[in-house]
Amino acid sequence: MEPSAPKLDIRDDDRKRSLRDQPWWFYAIILIFIWAAYIFYARENYNEAFQFIKVGIGVTIKTSLISYAFALILGLLAGLGRISKNIFFNNLARLYVELIRGIPMLVLIFFIALVGVPMLVDGVNALGVWFTEIGLGFLGTPLSAFGNKSLTMNTRAIVALSVTYGAFLAEIFRAGIQSIERGQMEAARSLGMSYGQAMRHIILPQAVRNVLPALGNDFVAMVKDSSLVSILAVRDITQVSRLYAGSTFRFREAYITVSVMYLSITVMLSLLVQVMERRLSKND
Amino acid sequence: MTRPENIIVLKDLYKHFGEVRALDGVNLNVAQGKVIVVIGPSGSGKSTMLRCINHLEAPTSGEVWIDGQQLGKNEKELNEIRTEVGMVFQLFNLFPHLTALENVMIAQKVVRGRSKSEARKIAMDQLNRVGIPEKADVHPSNLSGGQQQRVAIARALAMNPKIMLFDEPTSALDPEMIKEVLDVMLDLAKEGMTMVCVTHEMGFARSAADEVIFMDNGQIVEHTTPHDLYNNPKEERTKLFLSQILQH
Numbered sequence: 035m036e037p038s039a040p041k042l043d044i045r046d047d048d049r050k051r052s053l054r055d056q057p058w059w060f061y062a063i064i065l066i067f068i069w070a071a072y073i074f075y076a077r078e079n080y081n082e083a084f085q086f087i088k089v090g091i092g093v094t095i096k097t098s099l100i101s102y103a104f105a106l107i108l109g110l111l112a113g114l115g116r117i118s119k120n121i122f123f124n125n126l127a128r129l130y131v132e133l134i135r136g137i138p139m140l141v142l143i144f145f146i147a148l149v150g151v152p153m154l155v156d157g158v159n160a161l162g163v164w165f166t167e168i169g170l171g172f173l174g175t176p177l178s179a180f181g182n183k184s185l186t187m188n189t190r191a192i193v194a195l196s197v198t199y200g201a202f203l204a205e206i207f208r209a210g211i212q213s214i215e216r217g218q219m220e221a222a223r224s225l226g227m228s229y230g231q232a233m234r235h236i237i238l239p240q241a242v243r244n245v246l247p248a249l250g251n252d253f254v255a256m257v258k259d260s261s262l263v264s265i266l267a268v269r270d271i272t273q274v275s276r277l278y279a280g281s282t283f284r285f286r287e288a289y290i291t292v293s294v295m296y297l298s299i300t301v302m303l304s305l306l307v308q309v310m311e312r313r314l315s316k317n318d
Numbered sequence: 319m320t321r322p323e324n325i326i327v328l329k330d331l332y333k334h335f336g337e338v339r340a341l342d343g344v345n346l347n348v349a350q351g352k353v354i355v356v357i358g359p360s361g362s363g364k365s366t367m368l369r370c371i372n373h374l375e376a377p378t379s380g381e382v383w384i385d386g387q388q389l390g391k392n393e394k395e396l397n398e399i400r401t402e403v404g405m406v407f408q409l410f411n412l413f414p415h416l417t418a419l420e421n422v423m424i425a426q427k428v429v430r431g432r433s434k435s436e437a438r439k440i441a442m443d444q445l446n447r448v449g450i451p452e453k454a455d456v457h458p459s460n461l462s463g464g465q466q467q468r469v470a471i472a473r474a475l476a477m478n479p480k481i482m483l484f485d486e487p488t489s490a491l492d493p494e495m496i497k498e499v500l501d502v503m504l505d506l507a508k509e510g511m512t513m514v515c516v517t518h519e520m521g522f523a524r525s526a527a528d529e530v531i532f533m534d535n536g537q538i539v540e541h542t543t544p545h546d547l548y549n550n551p552k553e554e555r556t557k558l559f560l561s562q563i564l565q566h
Contacts, residue, residue, distance in 0.1 A: 220374055221411035221470075225425035225477060226401030228393065235428055239415050 063301060070294040083278055083287040090274035091295065097192055097270060098257045104196035105256070106249075109203025114233070116208045127204065134201035140262055142198050147190035147266050150197075155182050191263035199256050206248045210241035246314060250307035254300050261296070271295050324383075325350045325481060325512050326371060331380035333366050333536075340366040341377065342536035350480075353513045355523040355544070358533035359559060364516040367533070368483050371514065372403040385480060401429055404474030408486040410466040412458040418445065418469045419454040422476045430477065437476075444472035448502050464495030471502055482506065484515040518563060524548070532556045 074084040115127025134142065162177025214237050222232035242249075264273035271292050279288035326348035333341035341363045348354055356364045369375040370382060373389050373396055382389040384399050413421050422441035426432045432440070445451045448468040458466050467487055474482060484503065488496045500522050507513060507526040517523070523530055523544050530547045532540040532555075540547060540556045548564075551557045 215411075217407060217409055217411035218413065221405075221407060221413070222425070223397075224372055224374060224400055224403070224405040225473070226397050226429040227425060228397050231428050235424055236413055240413075243415065 063297070066294070067298065070290070074291070079284055079287050080291065083275075083284060083291045086278045087271055087275045087288070087291050087295065090269055090271035093188070093268060094257070094260055094270040094272075095299075097188065097195065097263060097268065098253070098260045101192045101195035101199065101260070102253055102256055104192070105199035105203050108196060108200025110207050112200060112204035113207025113211065116204060117211055131201045131204050134198055139198055139259060140265070143191070143194040143262050143265065146194035146197055147187065151185055151190050151193060152182055155180060155185065187266045188268050191260075191266050191268045194266075195256065195260060195263065199252065199259075202252055203249065206245050206252065207241070210245035210248075211237055213244055214240050243314065247307055247311045250303070250310060254303045254307070257299055257303065258296060324348055325385050326514070327381070327383035328367070328371070329381040329383070331367070331370060331382070332378045333363075333370060333375060334378045339536050341370065341380075344380070344536070344538055346531070346538065346541075348512060348514065351510045351512055352528045353507045353511075353526050354515065354529050354531060355527040356514065356516045356531045356533060357518060357523070357559070358531075358539075362533040363536040364533050365485050366536075368405075368485050368514060368516055371481075371483060372400050372405060374405075397429070401425075401477050402479050403481045403483060404477060404479035405483045406467070406470050406474055406485065406487045408489050410458070410463070410470045410490075412466055412470055412473070414458050417455050417457055418450070418461065418465075418472075421458070421469055422473045425473070426476050440476050441472070444476045445469070447475070447505075448472045449498070462495060463491045464498045467491065467495075467499045468502055471499075471506075475506075481512045481514070484513065484517060486516050486518075488517065488519060520548070520564070532559065534559070 073080040075081065112127040112130055115123040116131065118124045118127070137145070158180050159178050162174045162180065164174070165171070165177060166174030211233075218236055218240070219232055222236040223229075227235070260270060261272040264270055264276065267273065269277075275288040275292035279285045282288075324347040326346065328344050328346040331341050331344040332339070344363070344367055346367075356367070358364050366375055370377045371384070373382065376391075384403060387395075387399060389396060389399060412418075413424065416424060419438070419441050422444055423434075423437040426437040426440060427434065430437075442451060442454065445454055448471055450465055450468055453461060453465055453469070458469070461469065471482075471487075487503070488499050491499065496519070500519060503513070503515070503522065504526050515522070515527075527544045530542060530544045531538055532547065532551075532553070534555050539553050540551060542552075547556065548560065551560060
């Protein structure tokens with residue numbers, strides 16, 4: 035430290051810079067939240083809308099969490115497939131990723147929930163009939179009785195979101211694994227580890243750590259995209275706010291409320307991701 | 319089964335990378351307990367030969383025999399043979415998410431199936447052997463290059479290998495750290511470990527090597543004792559190479 039530096043000028047400079055460095059955008063968001071809290075509390079229409087729509091928060095969170103958990107598993111498998119030397123798994127994973135990425139998410143959700151799932155049910159039924167025919171009635175009867183009705187729209191929405199996001203997460207996992215130096219795999223193999231052991235104990239722990247922020251960002255994205263399942267009449271906050279708006283014609287109240295709800299969830303999650311990112315970079 | 323005379327046997331080894339002939343017909347026998355130093359210009363196939371010995375690189379054609387067993391395509395057999403062949407890399411390749419101790423423990427647990435306490439004891443013994451027991455709980459990023467390389471040697475030794483391969487173990491080190499790694503290697507040599515070392519450390523070759531191999535263009539040009547290689551090399555290519563590296 036140089037004590038001889040002209041202190042006064044620096045302090046002036048600091049003050050200017052500190053004003054410029056303030057996260058004004060974040061203060062604006064806080065202001066929005068304060069304003070929203072006020073109108074939800076004080077204005078009767080908004081209060082009514084809030085009470086009506088908050089019923090859907092549970093569905094939104096549950097759908098997002100369960101779908102994300104399945105998407106993580108699918109994504110990891112497909113990501114491993116993408117880098118696999120096995121031609122079958124490699125191409126299967128690539129096909130999956132390309133199919134999903136090439137179709138709009140809205141169309142995919144319709145397709146998986148209204149075409150894909152029923153086709154799967156038909157397949158299970160056919161399997162049941164076949165089991166009965168070859169004399170395995172105890173297996174066949176429940177399988178052929180398995181109907182479309184036993185899969186609610188909520189379940190189908192989760193299937194659709196999982197399958198869609200699994201493809202996105204696959205690319206994140208693939209990038210994470212490929213970001214690890216080749217020498218790591220070679221060192222592990224030179225010690226006698228199998229490919230799978232090296233993946234599990236050496237490569238994946240490092241790869242997952244590297245992509246944690248990206249995985250977090252995709253979770254935020256999935257929370258937002260979960261609003262698309264409202265088209266399946268799943269009563270998440272989007273669907274409930276549509277219902278509210280439709281029955282009361284209070285569009286302003288309905289959509290301000292639902293927007294603030296999404297914003298508070300996503301801002302909170304984004305902050306968590308940032309904290310996580312900072313923690314990780316500190317450890318390096 | 320009688321013990322084979324040579325613990326490493328390479329027969330007519332070829333390795334092509336596209337048009338490049340990294341190995342062009344290599345034959346080599348290494349007897350138990352011998353220390354072999356491999357020298358040669360960059361791109362001469364030294365590292366490729368080393369990596370073929372434990373099949374990190376599968377040869378295009380030819381045979382590799384380790385302790386009487388031929389290396390083939392069977393992954394399970396390869397994994398078993400690799401536990402007998404330790405390898406030390408130029409860039410250490412320590413696992414950055416694990417501490418020094420965990421680096422030495424992980425393969426013992428996963429591959430050898432040793433219990434945690436047993437693996438820990440062996441790992442501490444090996445860290446003592448390479449002289450850095452006090453760094454056991456430190457992550458690789460907080461170790462100097464020389465310390466990292468010594469942990470890497472301990473990691474390989476903890477598997478109780480019969481053979482150790484060194485792929486330019488001191489090339490990435492600052493000069494003041496080279497000695498600490500060479501000292502560990504010298505101790506190993508004295509203890510009778512079979513070693514194949516790609517290195518240009520002439521002092522090490524003189525004091526530890528039983529045989530020196532000079533490679534060029536994917537072939538073994540000269541295979542003799544260190545004394546003969548340095549004092550009266552037979553081949554022109556060897557003379558030229560030695561004059562280049564010994565000039566200063």
